[in-house]
Amino acid sequence: MADAMTLKRQAARPASRARLELLALLPAVLLMVGFFIYPLIEIVRLSFTDPVFGWGNYEWFFSRSANISVSIRTFWTAALVTVICLLVSYPYAYVMSTASPRIRLVLLVVVLTPLWTSLMVRTLAWIVLLQDTGIINDFLEIIGVGRIPLIRTDVGVVIGMTQLLVPFMVLPIYSVMVKVDPRLTTAAISLGARPSTAFWRIYVPLTKSGVFAGMLTVFVLGLGFYIIPALLGSPRNTMISALIQQQVGSMLQWGRGSAIGVILLLATLLSLMIFARFARGMRLVGLGGVR
Template sequence: MTALLESSVGPAAPAGPTPGTAAGRRGRGWTVFLLLLPAALLVVAMFSYPLLVAAWRSFAYPELGTQNYAWFFDGATNIGVLLRTVWVAFLTTVICLAFAYPYAYLMVISGRRLKTLLLVLVMVPFWTSLMIRTFAWIILLQDNGLVNEGLGLFGIGPLPLMRNTTGVLIGMVQVLLPFMVLPLYNAMAGVDMRLMQAATSLGARPSTAFLKVFVPLAMPGVLSGSLLVFIQALGFYITPALLGSPTEMLVSQYIYAQVNGQLQWGRGSVLGVVLLVTVLVLLAAAAALGRAGRRRQGATAKREAA
């Protein structure tokens, strides 16, 4: 995952000034250590420790054993909730990408004033409270809400826009869109547009130049944006709880029901651990795919150069 995220930042940062004497190097090592210490402590205390506790509880609550895992893999409901969560997160990612790609491209090719406006339009909802946005969606999407009344003028509807997966997707896409737009913009802004001109001057059609030159160069942005959106979507709670349906629970809601309704900390922990492992497996697969893609690209480039 780090490799994937790093690759989006673009070319690796310069290594810095060459180190001086050996003593200087040692001194710098200490400085680096001290500078990293607060962040490392924070991560260990706020992230690693709770994670370990949850992992431990999945085996040790209410008593030592694997009964919580047995419970998880026993029930069709549990697997169904997990698959649904991954599916909803995947759909959210795809829809975000579909909206964000042309948007980020427009940001890159537009002039300064339009660019600022587009950026502000992305950031303003980002700075608004998640709760407020979700409640606003309820008002807009309900059966007699603004959207359905508007559609009613054209004789459509009312469409079931909330208390189902549609509502969850609408809410999640809106919330997560900035996390796709910004990495995409970052990657696209780093693409040298003269390369496209070079391609067209060598006889490529504009569409070919875009697909063969721009798209591959902007790919790291797609990957990191997709990862950011996908991972966050997997753990979303408020939006599915308010816009979704109890008949289509996601893992986060299910964890809440287990822990708060039934005091089954162990089962809640199992759900968390299984979700985490699922994410890690998916990320490993994505990383492998990315590596294979880069190798292929490198090979093609070499062949073409030869």
């Protein structure tokens, strides 16, 4: 009898634990439904029903060359910023991963500092630095290059976006680099490989997962920038977020703004699928190189 009661209690424990786990997930599920899934459904609905039911909002978007140009500029800027962030962040993360604990802490604080200040404050600071009479142009004039327009240009937008997004590239790469065993490259060098060969054939393939995670994060975040292109750029540098704001905030065209949002979402998902396929192929190549 006692054995039967014991078995019954043991059988009840997994069921009770499963209920507790489901209860713990309930707040997250409610947040997802209330703040993501429902608004997404509403945006899709508005894109087809405001002002009248049909494909009119989508036909309007694709019939205007200015909308297509803004979309292409948005994806091109996000891709360019992603590449620049990678070129800056990879060596920085490498130095962080190989430095002493004290130097590593200092470098970590430096890379996180931009995230501790307001986006508006950082953007206004860049306006001061990049203007025609700013410090950067003063330095360029001193070294003989001369003053060049940096504000209200694509250059200013890219600089501002890069400075903000570098931490999102550094941290994923660094988190992978610190797990790489340095003895692997040392062993390759001791067996006759050149340091550069050991780095590119051993070390880099082992850090590709961090690179892909950082590139994915920076690219997606870069697609939604609004403040920096608006303040550092000009109407010629308009990105798709500003186009949505114009339709919804200024013209009260909720259907058109929703259609632009849906198109951006679908284009982003398509880009992510292509990127994931490319990353999977590169990972396989990298693993083959390590072997």
